[in-house]
Amino acid sequence: MxxxxxxxxxxxxxxxxxxxxxxxxxxxxxxxxxxxxxxxxxxxxxxxxxxxxxxxxxxILTALTRPDSLVVNGLLNSVLVTALSVVILIPLSSALSFWISERRPLLKGILLGVFALGLMVPPQVVLLPIVQLLHAIGLANSYPGLILSNVGGGYLSFAVFVYVGFLRSVPREVIEAARVDGASDLRIWWTVVLPLVRPATATVGIFLGLWVWNDFLNPLFILGPLQGQTITTGIYVALGGYSADYGQLFGIMFLAAIIPVVGYLVSQREFIHGLMSGASK
Amino acid sequence: MTRRPLRRTGLGLAPIAWLAIVLYGAFLLYPILQSVLTSLTDRNPLKTASNFVGLDNYAELFTDARLMESLRFTAIVVVVVTLVSNTLGLLFAMLLNRTSANYRIMRTLIFIPQVLSGVIVAFIWRSILTQNGLLNVTLQNLGLVDAPISWLGTPELATLSICTVVSWITIGFSTVVYTASLQSVPPELYEAARMDGASALGRFRNVTFPMIAPGVTISVVLCLITTFKLYDVIAVLTGGGPANSTRSTAFYLITVAFTNNRFGYASAIAIFLLVLTAVVAYGVTSLLRRREARI
Incomplete structure (x- = not known):
């Protein structure tokens, strides 16, 4: 036919x-x-x-010139929190992953099992103890507190799984060769592993950046209303009441969404690729 | 005595690895443990002392009508979103699985809701669905309805609205997963099926469907996990209303903790939610994996 x-x-x-x-x-x-x-x-x-x-x-202009500077400050705070969280998470998680993949199978299995927990725990479950812990160490309602809980929580698990998965495809000989040359593991991580795992770093950076930027629950409860806002919680505070000023609403949302959307459009290839390689593990 | 070079090399990296493990312990493992301990007390931040109450909080779970209501709502959303998102995701993937630039642009557009924060998505939809919102304005402008429809105002319509919005977010992800699955199907298989005289439906049933089974597992499980922790969309769209009919369990947990200040009971709900998520995610994964192996 x-x-x-x-x-x-x-x-x-x-x-x-x-x-x-x-x-x-x-x-x-x-x-x-x-x-x-x-x-x-x-x-x-x-x-x-x-x-x-x-x-x-x-x-747009009204949103940018609000007397409470909610949008401008929110954008600055979001850039700060996102950049610092990701910049700390990348070396931390890649070093940890390299270290884990060099362990014996048993220990490696245990560690990966423990880190798998972080992929699944709903953030609401750990939120309350985290808020109390930050109170106890004097970092309640602070940006360092928010960044620390980003670095230590489920995001770390995601990064570890991407890196450990990627490291499986790195040939052993490359690392052994560096070792025979007398390089320390720290040096091998910095000069050999990090350049090799660059695609994984792209995936980790893109996704964690997006998730931290879009995060709502942690900034809302860890920063609290008095310590300023990220853009995501700022929108909620500014538009929480049922206002019918649509022009204002969409103006603020345009400013809040433009950075992640442009980021997605620019890094689309890595984005989708990362999604697939991450999802198939 | 010869030294083994391998020994020495572990050092240097270990402190960074341990720092990460300690942070993870402090901000993920310890909070889970702390939740378990708090769930055995009547802790309330407004009171100075808290008492050990044994399993009382867990006993309360079974008699809490509001928790049951939240579980029912969560179950509805989970089932509807998982079904809608995977069905439409697969249909979109099949519709858009072509190589020209047009289709690439369409695939890019369909993923955008995934990139936006739940808060923004919910505000966009709220301005569309609210009483004097853009949908009602349009319907009235066109003369299709006389009085505005309460899309967020009745329990049934509000539930439907939440399901629609959450599905709208997750469809982009399902589409990407299924597109990749479809592209991994060797074209020779279709050719062979066609030679054997298989109809379009037969080709789908016997070639496409078995080959995309791993994609189904990934997409279903991620829909489940996303829906279980649903919070921001509800907070913005309905605030849990009307009459608390759209409170997910995760949303109810936050209310008990931060509005009612019942840390002890909230922790019991948290542990319950954690176990529930783990059991469902693990159960569904192994179920689908077994099915993958069979077909």
Whole structure:
């Protein structure tokens, strides 16, 4: 049963039209959010699906010049918390993973089992003791406290599993050769392992960066309302009440979402690749 | 006496590894242990002393109607989201599994909800679904309804709304997993099935479905884990309402801990939730893995 070339081309075009129609319906809420960020309140209510014409930057400017500086401070705090968490997590987890993969099978198995726990524990379960622990060591409601709990929690487990998985594919000879040359493990980790596991580092950096940036529960309860906000909790505080000022709402959300979305679009290849290699383990 | 070079080399890296292990111990293992201990007390941060109450908190779990309600709600969301997300994820993957730039762009777009924080997603949907929100405005503008529909205002519709929003988030992930699974199917298999005269449905049943079984396991388990810890979407979209009908167990746990200040009982719920998540995730994984092996 062969179809003629004409019929096949028509089928292909039909498929494309259907695919675009479904995709567009699916991302309609994103279109609404994006276009509404550049529309006035009246334009949004008159036609939520309309294009932003005339175009306005008022929502964005109002969000950036709020008297409480919630958006600007929130963005700065988020950049700080995310960057420091990831910058500490990468060397810590890669060194730990290299160390683990050099252990005897039994010890390695035990350690990996213990770290697997962190992949599964719902954050709500450990939140309360963490808040109490931070109180006890004098880091309650502080950024160092938030960063420490990011570094020591489930994110570390994720990083360990990505690195240990990747290290399995690194040929033993490379490391043994460095060892015969008299290099210490610390030196081997720094000069041999880290360059080799760069794809794993990309995966770890991208995902942990995104998760820390988007995290809601930990900043909300660890920082508390008085110590400033990350952008994610800041939005919640600013827009928590049922306000109907859509222009303002979408303006703030545009600013909060633009960094992770652009980051995703730029690093898309590594992103999807990392997702698949991480998921198949 | 010859020294074995291997001995010496362990040092240097060990302090960093141990630092990581100590941090993990302090911020993950110790909190779990602490939760277990606190769950045996009536600890309340507003009172100075706390008493050992044995298993009283665990006994209370079985008589707490609000906990049962939250479990029922969580179960509904877990089942609906897992089914919807995997069905639509697979359909999207099959629809978009082509090589041209158009399809690449569509796949990129469908993943975007995964990149946004739950808080932002929930605010977008809240502005669409709320009483005088954009959906009701549009429906009224078009003259399709006379009075606004309470998408978040009745228990049934609010549950439906939460399921929709959570599925909307997880579909992107399922689509990526299934796309990769489909691309790993060797085209020769389809060719062979076609030669044997298999219909499109038959090819799906006997070629596609067995080959994507590992993808099903990954996608289902991740949907389960995501839904079990659901908090931010509910906090923004419904705040657990109306009449506490959309409180997940994870959400209820936070309420008991930070609103009611019942740390002891909240810890018992936390341990219960941890065990439940572990049992379900482990059970479903082994079930699906066994099925993978069979087909």
């Amino acid at each position: 062969r179809r003629s070339p004409g019929l096949r081309r028509l089928g292909r075009a039909g498929h494309l039209v259907i695919a675009w129609f479904i995709t567009f319906a699916f991302v309609l809420p994103i279109y609404i959010a994006l276009s509404s960020a550049f529309k006035s309140q009246e334009q949004i209510l008159a036609n939520p699906l309309g294009l932003p014409a005339p175009f306005t930057f008022d929502n």
